[in-house]
Amino acid sequence: MPIRRRIYINKKTWKEISRWLPKAGLFAALAAVLAVVLLWLSVRLGLFGEIPSVNELNAIQNHNSSEVYSSDGVLLGKYYFLDRTSILLDDIPHHTIDALIATEDIRFFRHRGTDYRSLGRVLVKNLLMGQRSAGGGSTITRQLAKNLYPRLGKGMAGLAAEKIREGVIARRLEKAYNKEEILALYLNTVHFGENVFGISAAAQRFFNKPAHALQPEEGAVLIGMLKAGTTYNPRLFPERSLIRRNTVIGQLEKYDFIPAEMADSLRSLPLHFDYTPLTHADGPAPYFRERLRLELMRWLEEYNETHGTTYNLYTDGLRIHTTIDAALQALAEESFQNHLLTLQTRTDQHYRLATPERVSALLDQLGSKPGSDRDSIFQAQMQVHGALVSIEPGTGYVRAWIGGKDIRRFQFDNVVSRRQAGSAFKPFIYAAALEAGANPCEFITNAPLVLEEYGHWSPRNVDGNYEGYYSMAGAMARSVNTISVRYLLQAGFTPAISLAERAGMQGPFPRVPSLALGTTEVSLLELTAAYSIFPGAGIPVSPRWLLRIEDAEGNLLFTAPGPSPLPACLTQDNARVMNAILQGVTHYGTAAQVGGRLGARMDASGKTGTTQHNIDSWFIGYTPGLITGVWTGVENPAFARTYPLPFGSAASAVPIWTSFMEKSNLLPATRHYASGRFDPLPEHLAALLDCPHYLEEIQRESLLDRIFRREPDRQGLEREDSLAPRRRSLIRRIIEELF
8 A cells, every 4th residue: 555645734834825825826817918918919910920901801812713614604624723713692592601600600790700709608618617519719700811811820829829810810801891791702712622612613513513503402511511621521421411411401490590391301301412523634625624724824924924914824713715515525525435445445355365475575675674564564555545626617616625535644635646647648639639630430440559769669458459440439438558549649749748738737748659548647636627628618727726715804805816718728629529439438438337327317428547557546527517536546656566456447436436426416405516418419520420439340431431531621620521410320320231
């Protein structure tokens, strides 16, 4: 047992203590008062952070996100440091404001910044009686002060100083603004977690709607998050969020903002949210928004320098309006992602068959290191990439833009990357031949071609067939390489290259026969825009995607000029002939699945393209209302040369395009892009194409040529002979039957 010792104080000692005790208490009280005064002076002198004046508070301007809108008014994304969009109090539903007051500050309209009654209650119950559930003494105005001027101090003294500082700022806020303005300022600055600030950004993020459209139960979810944005996040912790939502509804009932029946009804609703992040990497068209961001940064630098302004893309709440069609973009992304997933699955299965020896040899060629690094490199090379862009003929407006499958993992935008075009370039060779006077119904031999002046180079046909004779439409539909080279030689390098450049492609274009096979490198954006000459009567368009820029108050800073016509690349008649020839590709050629699935609902023309080893697969297709280019391929051509992809454009690019157009045709908002018919060819142009696509022998066509002699004029059009086109066509068919 421990020995207990008693300490005895004699009467004399106790008398001395009693005499000094009041003095010590007085000194302690004076010291406490002095400490408070010194703390208060330190706060007022700004030692614990800035204390703005009333005038400075009047001039508060929150950093606001700049917003990117589609042509149909849909918010596509934002540029920001802090995700915040300021709105007026009138744009916030009354039930959400009531929920805020009932939950955070029921005496808001009866105090001047600090609610001393609530503060006294907190001191008595929390500190003296130990009731942690008694609540806090903060007010909406004091919370606003803390949001605008965050705490800096640490420790007990720092915390006390911050409380004094917030009280001073809150009092000045009440002088600078009326109660409604304080509510608006608070709801525009309060933090909801996830770098989201303000009720507008929170409504968009968690419910995919503007703040004014919030329902009472949705507003209660957001107000409930003010206590702890992460803890009550409906995406992360739905059960906690539901409990907190119902607590807020209970506060509304407690303070008679809503009747008990309505409160019971709201509490019985399941938790619902529509999480839609519009970060730099999330949301529609992220690759497009990144491309736009770089252009906006350059434009703002020039604009500020010219006008003496200081606009900032990330803080000044600019409103950027683009040509993107949000509904069309959504359909494009759905078709693109779905089929790319299918292609990736097929690719993974294909590469599982690769022998270890060949894999090792390839990785050695790529310069990889030993160990697991080699495995990761091999996995990276197996990735199938893709891109899609849609351009409106006539205006050049870009309506959809997909630069890749995941901007977080693959930042490079394949819409603007340069790749060999393959056979997708051939229509420009054929068009140049028409301009040079080629007869579309002249049958061209498919025999092997050896060009000695180019190192005995010889074009190879994919199917290994070099027999027979093709008309222009037949050769285009079957994408015959030997005949494409012959058309290039007939047209000449200079006219063919000039046509491609005037259509909008930048080159450089090699002056070699393989140019006819698409060995030049182009971007998907260039090539897709260049196809506009075929449905556009020979007139090209320049891609455009920015319509106007406004500041946060709606003042116009920039408006794009209207489309200006460019010089024609083709005669109108030759453009229409080419359009009909390309329509044949989708009916009976390399993209016949397009006509098979969509032919009853729309006219479609286009051309496939596949480079060696299936490194690149293209399809540039168009309807009367929209030109859409699709590309798929691998990032490293060296990898595909060793392990060619198991599919070409017919299995990769064409299905994406077809699915996209099929979905667009079903949706009323986008049907005008994917419907309609091309104008029928007039008789004199239809007669130019009125011939078989393929002949095994040339003799019978020679007889026809002798009977119906045709001579091209300088525009590549055929002079009419004495027979009417319909009669001549009938006689042709009779002769063919006889033979």
